[in-house]
Amino acid sequence: MAQQVQGVIARAKGEPVRIETITVPDPGPGEAVVKVQACGVCHTDLHYREGGINDDFPFLLGHEAAGVVESVGDGVTEVAPGDYVILNWRAVCGQCRACLRGRPQYCFDTHNAKQKMTLADGTELSPALGIGAFAEKTLVAAGQCTKVDPAASPAAAGLLGCGVMAGIGAAINTGEVGRGDSVAVIGCGGVGNAAVVGARLAGAAKIIAVDIDDKKLETAKGLGATHTVNSRSADPVEAIRELTGGNGADVVIEAVGRPETYEQAFYARDLAGTVVLVGVPTPDMKIELPLLDVFGRGGALKSSWYGDCLPSRDFPMLIDLYQQGRLDLDAFVTETIALEDVEKAFERMHHGDVLRSVVIF
Ligand code: APR
Ligand code: ZN
Ligand code: ZN
Numbered sequence: 035m036a037q038q039v040q041g042v043i044a045r046a047k048g049e050p051v052r053i054e055t056i057t058v059p060d061p062g063p064g065e066a067v068v069k070v071q072a073c074g075v076c077h078t079d080l081h082y083r084e085g086g087i088n089d090d091f092p093f094l095l096g097h098e099a100a101g102v103v104e105s106v107g108d109g110v111t112e113v114a115p116g117d118y119v120i121l122n123w124r125a126v127c128g129q130c131r132a133c134l135r136g137r138p139q140y141c142f143d144t145h146n147a148k149q150k151m152t153l154a155d156g157t158e159l160s161p162a163l164g165i166g167a168f169a170e171k172t173l174v175a176a177g178q179c180t181k182v183d184p185a186a187s188p189a190a191a192g193l194l195g196c197g198v199m200a201g202i203g204a205a206i207n208t209g210e211v212g213r214g215d216s217v218a219v220i221g222c223g224g225v226g227n228a229a230v231v232g233a234r235l236a237g238a239a240k241i242i243a244v245d246i247d248d249k250k251l252e253t254a255k256g257l258g259a260t261h262t263v264n265s266r267s268a269d270p271v272e273a274i275r276e277l278t279g280g281n282g283a284d285v286v287i288e289a290v291g292r293p294e295t296y297e298q299a300f301y302a303r304d305l306a307g308t309v310v311l312v313g314v315p316t317p318d319m320k321i322e323l324p325l326l327d328v329f330g331r332g333g334a335l336k337s338s339w340y341g342d343c344l345p346s347r348d349f350p351m352l353i354d355l356y357q358q359g360r361l362d363l364d365a366f367v368t369e370t371i372a373l374e375d376v377e378k379a380f381e382r383m384h385h386g387d388v389l390r391s392v393v394i395f
Contacts, residue, residue, distance in 0.1 A: 035060065036057050036060060038058075038154075039055070039171045041053070041054060041056040041166065041169030042168035042373060042376045043092050043093065044082060045092045046091055046092075047091070051095060053374060055153075056154075056169060057153075058173050059173060061105055061147075061149075061173060062148060063108040064175055064177075065107045065149065065174065066103050066174055066176045068099075068101045068173075069103075069171050070171065071099075071102065071192075071395055072100055072101075072188035072189040072393065072395065073096040073395075075371075075392070076197055077383065078097065079095040079096060079162055082162050083095065094159040094160070094166030095162045096162060096167035096169065097162045097195065099195055100118070100119065100120045100182075103116065103119055110176040111176075112176045112179060113179045117181045118184035118186075120182055120192065120345070121167060121179060122340075122345040123144075123164055123165065123196075124164055124178065126144055127142075127145065129143070139207075139339075145177070146164030146174065147161075147174050147175050168376055168393060182349055186357055187364070189364075189370055189392040189394060190356060190366075191353060192392065193390060194353070197228065198390075199340065200225050200341040201228025201230075201289065201341065202229065203232065203343040204229045204310045204342075205230075205231075205232030205233045205285070206235060206236050208342045209233075209308055209338075211236035211238050211284075213236070213237035214237065215283075215284040216284050217229075217285045218241075218244060218274045218286045218302050219244065219289060220290060220298055220299055220302070221288065222244070222247075222250040222254045222259075223250065225312055226250075226289030227243075227253055229289055229312065230259050231257050231362070233285075235360075240277065241260050242260070242263060242278075243255070243261070243262045244264075244273075244274070244298075245264065246264065248264060256365065257365060263277075274302040281305070282305070282307055284308070285307060285309075286299045286303045287310045288310065289312050290313040291313030292313065292315065293319050300321075300323060300327075301327075303331070305332055307331075309334070310337075311337040365389075367389075367390055368388045368389050368390055371393055375391075
């Protein structure tokens with residue numbers, strides 16, 4: 035039987051979000067209904083509300099979530115009712131050329147639930163990133179659920195579903211940071227600070243955190259940055275070079291998404307170093323680089339999509355590290371809030387002192 039629950043809805047561009055009653059259908063073939071326990075508030079949710087992603091209003095927001103599988107549809111083998119899971123954006127197909135070549139993180143044919151959740155009047159909802167977890171229950175594709183250790187706190191676990199995974203993965207998967215490397219992270223919000231954590235997990239010897247906000251740099255220090263640079267008071271490229279014996283960092287991670295920081299990342303890397311671009315630019319942004327610098331410096335420019343993560347491999351591994359006290363996910367949970375407070379959390383995002391607000395159910 036379809037169920038009615040409360041969810042956070044963005045009805046129209048720029049309008050404050052509202053709690054509304056939504057209908058969650060029973061899971062169809064390949065689908066699962068998940069009872070959400072925690073869901074983080076991410077910039078992407080705000081971006082949806084502002085019409086910055088697409089115009090498929092109304093949106094059911096929320097996508098950094100952990101919860102318990104309540105029911106599954108026909109043919110579901112990935113998870114069973116009662117499983118504690120972290121949700122991911124898309125289930126992979128297992129059959130496209132990326133999947134067949136062992137790189138399902140680049141799957142060309144990912145999917146979400148086929149059925150739609152609806153408003154009371156029957157209007158179909160667009161769930162944010164195919165998840166829609168600012169709701170007591172949500173319908174997803176079973177492949178969007180990854181089973182993890184049920185002892186892990188939902189507030190912390192849910193964060194692996196998006197921003198924190200993107201940052202950790204930028205360092206460990208895309209950047210392939212290795213033991214003894216020097217790493218610079220430009221922009222230390224939730225994503226950049228997660229990259230700092232990833233660099234430390236990977237055994238980096240030097241981790242240089244760059245931001246324009248001293249509060250963010252303090253947090254970075256607490257998470258493992260060995261040096262901090264406020265790029266309002268110092269040229270970050272020069273500072274990174276100075277801190278790396280005049281060379282530049284082995285891996286530079288850009289986690290802002292602006293032309294000036296892209297350019298800084300490019301010049302802050304050592305010869306043959308790697309630049310990892312995880313900050314998402316807008317379509318109008320451009321930079322100009324001398325081709326000889328692109329060619330002559332060697333190395334690699336890589337963009338990092340969802341931290342190049344493989345949920346089935348990375349979520350349980352990172353949850354194990356968290357449970358062992360080796361990965362401080364709690365440091366990213368600035369505050370826990372109620373479902374009604376998502377709009378207020380959006381306002382606080384602009385003030386810079388919140389890494390993540392997390393809705394607890
Ligand atoms: N130089 C250095 N840091 C900067 C600059 C700059 N010119 N401009 C902004 N910052 C810092 C901010 O002070 C903030 O700490 O970048 C950080 C951005 O963090 P958040 O706004 O919290 O964003 P976050 O969620 O971390 O995402 C960062 O990654 O995945 C992408 O879409 C996401 O593009 C976004 C980026
Ligand atoms: Zn997100
Ligand atoms: Zn595929």
